[in-house]
Amino acid sequence: MSDEERNLIEILEENTPIDINKLINYVQAPHCGAIATFSGTTRDTFEGKTVLELRYEAYVPMAIRCIKSICMSARSSWDLGSIAVAHRLGPVSVGETSVFVAISSVHRADTLDACKFVIDEIKASVPIWKKEVYTNGEVWKENSEFVERREELQKPSSDNGNECCRKKVSTDEGHRGRGCCTGKVKINDEMV
Amino acid sequence: MSENSAGIGDLLGSSRTSFIYQFKSSDIIGTWQSMEMENMPEKFDREEEKGNNSVEIKVLFFARARDLTGVSEMQLAVSAGSTAHDCLNKLILTYPSLEEIRSCMVLALNEEYTPESAVVKNRDELAIIPPISGG
Structure with missing residues (x-):
């Protein structure tokens, strides 16, 4: 199977909904028997407060670099066909999709695991921010995944440079992630 | 047009005059000129002032x-x-x-x-x- 890196990454401008069908069509391929998707939608309440809408902003060029890096990292752990990632910016009303991931693979196990990895990494390391707007105020949210990753993001680079999502460093155990984008092994640890 | 030609000529090098006339949009040329005028002299001044320190x-x-x-x-x-x-x-x-x-x-x-x-x-x-x- 060809291991060409077919990735579609979209950081969408304000008032541009995510075209879910387009992303799914993008990853569809005759040799891939499975497509897994993740859709993140905005909730109507947070700790009992009514959420009117969410407002997103991004450090766009860095966000795109980070997502590319995450895609690369996912490909080094799983046998994947295509990857499509879209994230909205600006106001997103309750119930709408703010982030969408679609990944294809020959068999389902690869894409199911990779899909979880990609959304977890997006939440941990991609510079995108969301403000929740309530009836009586607003607050910048903080992802717990980022808080846990923070120390690691600030570590001096080793030989791989300070990419947002560093390439995996091969170790005795084989797959082992380093840097902002950790690998499959860590995910498995978390799931145990 | 002659003003625009001078601006682009400076930007691209003097031998490109015939190339300039292929630009139809004076907006683009105007933008380039204003970027040059606003940013460059100021930048040079500041760098001169600071030296290498x-x-x-x-x-x-x-x-x-x-x-x-x-x-x-x-x-x-x-x-x-x-x-x-x-x-x-x-x-x-x-x-x-x-x-x-x-x-x-x-x-x-x-x-x-x-x-x-x-x-x-x-x-x-x-x-x-x-x-x-x-x-």
């Missing part, structure tokens, strides 16, 4: 950092050899409210996460990254 970087503030400072970006002059940590200290002098997020933020240098020990170079882009919340 300082570097100038661009600082970006996002989300909560922007709310705290009230600006989304600024130019910052620091002495040559300064680290990202030094830059942050200097920023906090200008915007003391940034102290609020100091213990939970990270820095990015030229679109990559960076340790605070990294030395900044002239024209680098340093971003203040408050806790992210994408998804």
Whole structure:
């Protein structure tokens, strides 16, 4: 199977909904028997407060670099066909999709695991921010995944440079992630 | 048209006159000229003034950092050899409210996460990254 890196990454401008069908069509391929998707939608309440809408902003060029890096990292752990990632910016009303991931693979196990990895990494390391707007105020949210990753993001680079999502460093155990984008092994640890 | 030709001629080199006439949109030419006039002389002046002892970087503030400072970006002059940590200290002098997020933020240098020990170079882009919340 060809291991060409077919990735579609979209950081969408304000008032541009995510075209879910387009992303799914993008990853569809005759040799891939499975497509897994993740859709993140905005909730109507947070700790009992009514959420009117969410407002997103991004450090766009860095966000795109980070997502590319995450895609690369996912490909080094799983046998994947295509990857499509879209994230909205600006106001997103309750119930709408703010982030969408679609990944294809020959068999389902690869894409199911990779899909979880990609959304977890997006939440941990991609510079995108969301403000929740309530009836009586607003607050910048903080992802717990980022808080846990923070120390690691600030570590001096080793030989791989300070990419947002560093390439995996091969170790005795084989797959082992380093840097902002950790690998499959860590995910498995978390799931145990 | 003759004014525009002179501007582009300077930009592209004097031997490109015949190429210039292929541009139909005077808007594009106008934009190029204004960029030249606004940025370049000022930049040269500042660099002359500073000599080799300082570097100038661009600082970006996002989300909560922007709310705290009230600006989304600024130019910052620091002495040559300064680290990202030094830059942050200097920023906090200008915007003391940034102290609020100091213990939970990270820095990015030229679109990559960076340790605070990294030395900044002239024209680098340093971003203040408050806790992210994408998804």
